[in-house]
Amino acid sequence: MSTQKPIADNLFTWPSDSPKLIGSKDTETGRYFFPAKNSNQHEKVELSNKGKLWTWTVQRFLPKTPYIEQVAPEDFKPYAVGYIELPGEIMVESRLVGIDPKELEIGMEMELTIEPFVKNEEGEELLIFAFKPSVNS
Amino acid sequence: MTDVAIVGIGIHPFGRTDGVSGLQQGVHAAKEALSDAEIEWKDIEFAYGGSSAAGSADTMVSELGLTGVPFMNVSNGCATGGSALLSAYTTIKSGQFDIGMAVGFDKHPRGAFNADPEAAGLQKWYGETGLMLTTQFFGMKIQRYMHDYGITSDALALVAEKAFNNGSLNPNAWRRDPVSKEDILNGMMVSDPLTKFMFCSPAEGAVALILCKADIASKFTTKPLYLKGAAFRSRPLGSFEVFSPSLEIERGPSPTVGAAKATFEMAGIGHEDIDLAQLQDTESGAEIMHMAENGFCKDGDQEKMLQDGDTNIDGKFPVNTDGGCIANGEPVGASGLRQVYENCVQLRGAAGKRQVPNNPKTAYTHVYGAPGISACTIITN
DSSP states (O other): OOOEEESSTTSBOOSOSSOOBEEEEETTTOOEESSOOOSTTEEEEEOOSEEEEEEEEEEOSOOOTTOOOOOOGGGOOOEEEEEEEETTTEEEEEEEOSSOGGGOOTTOEEEEEEEEEEEOTTSOEEEEEEEEEOTTO | OOOEEEEEEEEEEEEOOTTOOHHHHHHHHHHHHHHHTTOOGGGOOEEEEEOSSSOOGGGGHHHHOOOOOOEEEOOOGGGHHHHHHHHHHHHHHTTSOSEEEEEEEEEOOSSSOOOOTGGGTOOHHHHHTTOOOHHHHHHHHHHHHHHHHOOOHHHHHHHHHHHHHHHTTOTTOSOOSOOOHHHHHHSOEEETTEEGGGBOOBOEEEEEEEEEEGGGGGGTOSSOEEEEEEEEEEOOTTOOOSSOSEEOSSOOOOHHHHHHHHHHHHHTOOGGGOOEEEEOOSBHHHHHHHHHHTTSSOTTTHHHHHHTTTTSTTSSSOBOTTOHHHHHOBOHHHHHHHHHHHHHHHHTTOOGGGOOSSOOOEEEEEEEETTTEEEEEEEEO
16 A cells, blocks of 8 residues: 655645644734644644635646646546635635536535545545535535 | 836747747847837846746847846746846836836746656655646645535636637737636646636747836826736645645635735725726636635636626726737746736737726736736726
């Protein structure tokens, strides 16, 4: 079994039964940031794992570098992307999974999920965050 | 106060010119502008110029002449041309020099722009996971706008159809064949809701302008034009910009709103005085949103305006009369100056088949780009 690890440090809590995106909060202004800012004026916060779809699109062609999925253009599978409004915090840009793009609707309830993305040279599976429709919605 | 006049304009056709470097295209435009003003390079007292991907503008002196002229390079992304123009404007306003040149040129490889997360102050994962694409941003911004203000895909197609129609009337345009609304709507989807015909592509081209103190303008031309307003703004808090891993929930105005306001204040005129406009149309949705962001209509009014043909060349408020970015492509360093070039041609009454009727007197330009910058001008005759 291959090992898994997040594609970047300090992006989401892992390993975890209930992973959360890691943001930061400006202690003076109360503004939220994602990804987290490294500064004395910021405290790290775990962001809400549920929110509403604010807007979306579909990536229909294979992106050029720095995109790292190794795939021939004809084998590329389009993926949906959107912003999720996390109530009272911030809107985060994310891949959208678990739904046919034709079914996407602004305002729908979404929740965080951690998904395998690609394998690195060491054979480790890199994990990314994504949002999927909430089970309860 | 010293007014600033535009007395010479030059262009290298936009599109693809194999075997001619971006810099050579810039030299071509510069020579055409000099000849238009009936002056020589040695008469130029200063120059500002730039490109984003085709080299340093100041090296043009080896082709134009080693006169010792102060030639300053400008690098400001999509507002490179606009920044060169603004710099030339303030140089003349300040009284330092009387006559100079602003030039912008570029030559990009085919396909979407490559993005480097770290150069943009972002983390590597953002690019590696496929979130760092300008096309996604444009799709997502207009998707939300359509939801909020009832704009339809039909309106997006009308913008592109107009661009190709106008491009077909412009000998310097890249795309000169009309494309029907149906073909635009049925074109390959690039980033929903935008099809391939609704997007502009990176391209090549160059524009040069000769500017001088207004009180000496009659020495160079019988039809001087006056740069009445020019302003540039970067993004304020809460604007929705390209390459944003996150956004504020509380939405704010775009940099365009601030740049437009400052330009109108500087010119001392109102929106009702503008006879035609060139608005940044990186894709169809951008032109629609920029009509409102620049204050020419209310959010949502664009649907009816487009269905009624208001923004066509013979409409109430012509927009992107030269085919805009959609028909000309986007050589980043030259794009903003192309808009000014087109307005000069229109205000001189020299636009031929694409001439806006009834002798337009006042024209507006707006350029917008990454990472959230906007520059506008108002020119009168």
